[in-house]
Amino acid sequence: MVGCLPVHLSVTNELEPEVQHVSKALGSFYFVHESIRNASIYDWQARKFRSLSGREVYKGNINSIPFKHKEKYPQDFFPNFRWSRKGFLRTRWSICDSIFDLVNIHLFHDASNLIAVETWPSAYSNYRHRALEHTLKRISEDKHEKVPHFIFGDFNFRLDTQSVVKSLCATAKEERIGNDGQIKRLVYKEEGSENGKVVLTLEKKVFDHFNQEVFINDFKWLHQFDKEPKRFADRLQELDITFPPSYPFSEDVREGRQYMKTRCPAWCDRILLSQSARDLIQRGDEYSPVYHVMGSNVCMGDHKPIYLYFRLVPDTARYLSRSRTHPNGFSTAPLIIRETSV
Numbered sequence: 631m632v633g634c635l636p637v638h639l640s641v642t643n644e645l646e647p648e649v650q651h652v653s654k655a656l657g658s659f660y661f662v663h664e665s666i667r668n669a670s671i672y673d674w675q676a677r678k679f680r681s682l683s684g685r686e687v688y689k690g691n692i693n694s695i696p697f698k699h700k701e702k703y704p705q706d707f708f709p710n711f712r713w714s715r716k717g718f719l720r721t722r723w724s725i726c727d728s729i730f731d732l733v734n735i736h737l738f739h740d741a742s743n744l745i746a747v748e749t750w751p752s753a754y755s756n757y758r759h760r761a762l763e764h765t766l767k768r769i770s771e772d773k774h775e776k777v778p779h780f781i782f783g784d785f786n787f788r789l790d791t792q793s794v795v796k797s798l799c800a801t802a803k804e805e806r807i808g809n810d811g812q813i814k815r816l817v818y819k820e821e822g823s824e825n826g827k828v829v830l831t832l833e834k835k836v837f838d839h840f841n842q843e844v845f846i847n848d849f850k851w852l853h854q855f856d857k858e859p860k861r862f863a864d865r866l867q868e869l870d871i872t873f874p875p876s877y878p879f880s881e882d883v884r885e886g887r888q889y890m891k892t893r894c895p896a897w898c899d900r901i902l903l904s905q906s907a908r909d910l911i912q913r914g915d916e917y918s919p920v921y922h923v924m925g926s927n928v929c930m931g932d933h934k935p936i937y938l939y940f941r942l943v944p945d946t947a948r949y950l951s952r953s954r955t956h957p958n959g960f961s962t963a964p965l966i967i968r969e970t971s972v
Contacts, residue, residue: 656717656719668726669723669726670723672723672724674698674699680697701768702715702717703761707760708757710741718733718735720732729778732782735783735784737786739786740788742835743837743893743894744834746792747832748792750857762785762862765781766862780902781903782938783900784898784899785858785900787856787858791894801821803821804818805817816831816832818832827840835892846874853871859900867903868900868902868921870921874895875895876897876899876936877893877932883929886929886930909943911942911943917941921936921939922936922937
C-alpha cells in the first residue's frame with residue numbers, strides 16, 4: 631500500500647484466475663491528500679503526466695491501463711514451481727514538481743527450511759537476487775526518463791539461516807531424522823543438559839526455537855545475518871531498521887506479538903531507495919523520517935506492514951534530467967509509503 635492521506639484514490643489489482651499467465655500477487659492503493667494541488671500520475675503509453683481527479687479504481691485484468699508498468703518474472707527464475715505470480719508493478723508520480731517511481735515488488739519465498747539451512751547464499755536467495763537484478767535492469771534500461779525510485783513490498787529477504795542456526799545452537803548437538811536417504815527433520819539438543827533440552831527443531835515448514843524473545847525483544851543481533859540487501863548496497867539504500875523481523879507473525883488475533891513456528895523470522899518486508907530517492911528525504915529535528923512497523927502489538931496477519939514517513943525536500947526537481955527546467959522554490963509535501971502483502 632502506498633500513498634498519503636485519502637482524497638484521490640487509484641487502485642490497481644490483478645488476481646483473476648483466467649489471466650494466470652500474466653497475473654501477479656500484487657495490489658496497490660495510492661492516496662493523495664487534497665492539500666496537494668500539484669499531483670499527477672504518468673501515462674506510460676503517452677509518455678506524459680495526467681493530473682489526478684476524483685477516485686479511480688482499476689481491477690481484474692489491467693493490461694490495457696496505461697498508468698502502470700508491470701511485469702511477471704519468467705518461469706525459469708523460480709524453476710522448482712509450476713508457475714509463479716511474482717513480479718513488480720511500477721507507477722510514476724509528480725508531486726509538487728518532484729518526480730519519482732514507486733515500485734511494488736513481490737519476490738520468491740523460501741520453500742523449505744531444510745534447503746535454506748544448507749548453505750549461504752541459499753538457492754532461494756539466488757532466485758531473489760536474479761529477480762531483483764532483473765527489476766533494476768528493466769527500470770534503468772527502458773526508454774523513459776530515469777528518475778528516483780522507491781522499491782517496496784514483500785522482498786521475501788531471509789536471514790543467512792545457516793549462520794543463524796549455528797549461532798542459536800552453538801552448544802547443541804545436531805540430530806538428523808529421515809528415511810530413504812531423505813532428511814525430514816533436524817533436531818538440536820543442548821549438550822550437557824540432564825534431559826537433552828531441545829533448542830531448535832527444523833523441518834520443511836517448521837522452525838521451532840524454544841525462546842522467541844531472541845527474535846522479538848533482542849533482535850539486534852540478527853542484523854549481522856541480514857545479508858540479502860547488502861548484495862545491492864551499491865544501488866539500493868535503506869533507512870536503519872529499528873523494529874523486529876516483520877515475518878512470520880501469528881495469524882491468531884490473540885497473539886499479535888508472537889511468531890509462527892514455521893520460518894526463521896526475517897525482515898521480508900522492506901522499502902529500498904535509490905540514492906537519488908534518498909536525497910528527496912528532508913532531514914532535521916523537525917522533519918526526521920520514520921521507518922517502522924505498523925501494528926506492533928496487534929495481529930496484522932503473517933506480515934507486519936512497514937511504512938516510511940518523510941517530507942520531500944524543497945526544489946527536488948534538481949535530481950531530474952539537466953535538460954529540463956523547473957521553477958524554483960517547490961513546496962514540501964508529506965509522503966507515506968506503506969507495504970502490505972496481498
